[in-house]
Amino acid sequence: MTERTPLTLYLAAPRGFCAGVDRAIRIVEMAIEKWGAPVYVRHEIVHNRFVVDGLRAKGAVFVEELSECPDDRPVVFSAHGVPKSVPLEAASRQMIAVDATCPLVTKVHNEAARHHENGVQMIYIGHAGHPETVGTMGQLPPGEVLLVETVEDVARLQVRDPAKLAFITQTTLSVDDTAAIAAALKERFPLIHAPAHDDICYATTNRQAAVKAIAPKIDALLVIGAPNSSNSKRLVEVGAAAGCGYSMLIQRAADIDWRALGGARAIGLTAGASAPEVLVNEVLDAFRVRFDVTVEQVETAVEDIEFKVPRILREPA
Ligand code: 2E6
């Protein structure tokens, strides 16, 4: 038998599910238990095919718009949040609607509403077209929230009154890129109201910090996550920015380009906030088949946050 090449896998921690994802999945499961199948879910509950397929097998039906749901079945809104018009429409149709928006996204919605009530125009740092962006911008009337994606966008902004401005952010952005955009906003609009830090959530922050911690030790980084998962894609970018010449998003073990990893002796592995740990184990097993693997977990933070599900699911049927 030929000897397998030694390889060290640096496993980032924290990685994988955050409290908001865990809660959103529990909400769909509990809704199916409470009301039976089918339960409709507006948009992928979290951006992961394996999670979505698992819930579909239990009786969830995934749609993109509320117009695709019947009035007489419960609907769950995804963890990314929805524009204000969506729960209003559900109420007007007298639907049972359960909101699985992550509480940390709802906090940003509330911040936008509070500023708006005070006559403050909002600037949103985020990615165009992402459901969280659509949901958060959709908390206020059209034109009240201006979108900024890059430092260059800041120079192009046309605001109503530079003295009555505030900014908020998407929760899954790159911490470093966002700091640069926030600095550009503060330079152009010195009176702008800024959130205490930014609105990037603890899970996004911790997962990016863990990648930065392993980056100096590794030849390549693999991030388990979906192509439409913002937080997962940011981990790939953070790895590349921290010096990983090869930083790649994979959905599962079958996506690994073994030839590209050929000469690597130290590989970093992490998972986005919507990627289940079972996929991490699948990737570890795939490496063990090909290499003599030593796993080293690098833990840069301990997470013990848990979010309660909405009251309607905690009450008896
Ligand atoms: C809700 C808000 C933030 O694409 P994104 O990273 O936003 O979403 P997921 O589903 O990949 O991650 C969880 C999540 C949900 N993050």
Ligand code: F3S
């Ligand atoms: Fe919430 Fe952050 Fe997760 S906003 S869903 S805790 S990635």
